[in-house]
Amino acid sequence: MNGDPNSNLTSRDLAEAIFDDYIRPLSDNADLKLDFKSELFEESYFSPARRPMMDVATMKASDQDTFARLAMLWVGDFADLQQLIDPLEKLADVVARERAEAGATGDDQPSSLIYQMW
C-alpha cells in the first residue's frame, strides 16, 4: 500500500486500502461477534480453562527463555501494529490536507469513507 501523504491517493483510496490490507483479515477471524441468546440452545457459556498456565517447571527451567519468548511476541505484535498505525497516521495527514483544500471546518459533517470508518 502506498501511504505517502504526498502521493495522489485520496483519503478514500487510502482508507479502503488500509481496511483491505489490515483490518478485514483480522476482523473476519475475530471471535467476539457472538449472537446473544442464540437460537441454538447452549446449556453453558463456560469455556474450559484451556490456556496453558505459565507452568512452574517451565518457569524454573527457562525463565530467561520465557521472557525472551514473550518479548519477541511483544515486539512482533508491535511491529504488526506499527504497520497499521503508520498508514493511519498518514491517512490522518491526507484527510487534514483534503479538508484544508476544501476549506472545511471542524464542524463539517464527514462525508467520505474515512470519516465513516474512523
Place this chain on the structure above:
Amino acid sequence: MSYVLGVSAFYHDSAAAIVSTDDGEIIAAAQEERFSRKKHDPRFPAGAINYCLEEAFIEPESIDAVVFYDNSALTIDRVVRNFMSVAPRGRDGFVTAIRSVLGDKLELPELLSQTLGADRPFWFVDHHLSHASSAFYPAPFEDAAILTIDGVGEHATLSIGHGTGRKIEMLKEINYPHSLGLLYSAVTAYCGFKVNSGEYKLMGLAPYGEPVYAQTIEDHLIDIRPDGSFRLNMDYFAYPEGAEMTGSRFHELFGGPPRAQESRIRIRDMDLAASIQAVTEKVVLRLAKHAREITGSRNLVMAGGVALNCVANGHLHRTGLFDGIWVQPAAGDAGGALGAALYAAHTAFDALRPVGDRDRQKGSYLGPRFTPAEVESLVDRLGLVAEHIPDSAARAMRIAGEIAEGKVVGRLAGRMEYGPRALGARSILGDPRDTKMQSRMNLSIKYRESFRPFAPAIMHDRVAEVFEHEDESPYMLMVAPVRAERRLPFGWEDFRRGGADMLDAVNRPRSDVPAVTHVDYSARLQTVHPEDNPEFYKLLDAFEKLTGCPLLINTSFNVRGEPIVMTPEDAIRCFFRTEMDILVLEEHILFKDAQPKQEDDDEWRSEFELD
C-alpha cells in the same frame, strides 16, 4: 530464608507483595497509591517494592524471583483481537490502548532492574490464577472451591478453580467481552459514577432503589444460564470500542442519556443500582453453586474486583451453601501482586502451607508502621501539641471517652492495611449511636456524597447482639442485617413519594446504631479480633464499657479522592483539612482545639481528583 516478590501494575491499583519461600508467610504488601498519593495509581510500584524490601530487611539478591500478576502477551492479544472485532470503529481507543499496554509492559524488566538494582528471575502468572492464589493460599481451608470475578484479565473475566493443599487447578472460565464486572461498571458509568472506583458507590446506592429493571437487564443485556455462566448482548455496550461503557441502545433501553457526574441522583439511578445488584447476586449465587458442584468442596474462596461486592457476599453467606467463605481483602488488582507471589512460592519453591483455624492474612495489616519516637519527633518538629499516653488501656479509655462525647477521631496505629478498606489502622472513628453522625462525617469530614453508608467495627464476640450474623467478618466484606428488635420504621413510601431526598433519608434514624445502619437495615461488618488487632479491640472494649455499645463507626482515613493516609505526615495534613476533632498517632493524641493556628489552605481540594 529467601523470598518471592509479587508485582501488579499498569492497569489500576499497582501494588507489591513479598512472601517467604519457606512457608508462604506474607511479610509485607502495599498499594502504590499510598506512597505516590495518587488514588488507584497504575504506575510501576517502585515505592511499594522498596517498602517490601525494607520490611523484609533484605537485599534484592535475597529475592529468588519477581512475579508479575498477569501474562502481558495474552493481554495484548486480547486488546488486538478486541479492536479488530469492532473495526472500523474504535480507532482512537485502539491506538491509545495498544500504545499504553506495549509501552509500559515492554519496560517492565528494565523498571524492575532499576528499582532493585539487580537482575532477578522474572516470571508471569495468569491474571485470574493470581486472583485465585490470593484467595486460596491465605485462607484457613485445606480444600476450597475458588471463584474469581472481575472486569477482565487477559482474556478471562471470571474463573472457577479448585484448591487443595498447595495445588490450584483452574477449571472453567468466561472470556471477554462477556464480563460481570464490566456489566456492573457499565451501569456504574450510566448512573454517573466513575468506572473502577464508583462501583462501590453504586452498591451503596442500591438499597435506596427497587430492582424494577432487573428483568429488563436479563431480557436485553445478559443471558444467564443455570450454571451461572452468561453472555452479554454486545449491541448495548460500547466498551470494546474504547471510550464509553454504554451505547445508544443501552440509553434508549433505560430512557435517556447517562446521568452527568455530580448531578442530582434520581430514582431511576437508585432503581438501576438496585436492579444490577439483584442481577449480580443472582449470577454470583449460581456460579457459587456450580463451583461447589464441580469441586465438591464445602468451602469457597473468592477474589477479583466483584468479590468486593460485600452485599452479594453476605447474600451468599446467608444461603448456607458453604461451611466457610473467605474473601481476599485486596480482592482487586492490587491483590494480584500477593497472589502471584504466593503462587510462585507454593508451587515453584514448594513453600509449606500450614492451615489453621485463622487465616494467614494477618488481619491484612501488611503495610508500613511508625514508632512512637518517630511520631514524637514529627510532632515536635511541626510545633504541634500532643498528649502522650504510653499505656494502651489508658489510651483506649481516653479515646473512647472522647468518641462517646461526639468527637470524631482519626486514628493511625500499627501497620497500614493492604486492600481498599480501612480496618482500624488508618481509620476515622465515630459514635454509631449519633443520628447526625453519618451526614456530618460524609459532608464535613470525608467531603463525599451524603447517601454513602458507614461501616461498623464491632468486637468479634459481640457481633450477634447487634447483627443477624454470627461468624467473623474481619475485612468488611460481608453485609448483614441489623437485628430486627433494634430497627426503627423507615417510611419507604414517604421517601419515594417525597422525591427521594437522600439527605433526609440519611438523617432518619433506622436503628439504635443509625450511623452504621443503611436504609435497608444492612451493615457492612468488620469484626475485630484481639489476635488481629489487640489495640483496636481494646478501644472497642473501652467504648463498650463506657456506653454499652460494642461498636464504632469505621471509615477510611482520607477525604474524597485521596488515597488512605499512610504516614503520620499524611494523617496530620488530612486532620487539619477537615473538621475532625482528634488525631491519634500511635501513642500520641492531638486535640484540634489545642493546636496552633494553621495557615489557611483552600487550594488542597484541587489536589485530589474526585473519585
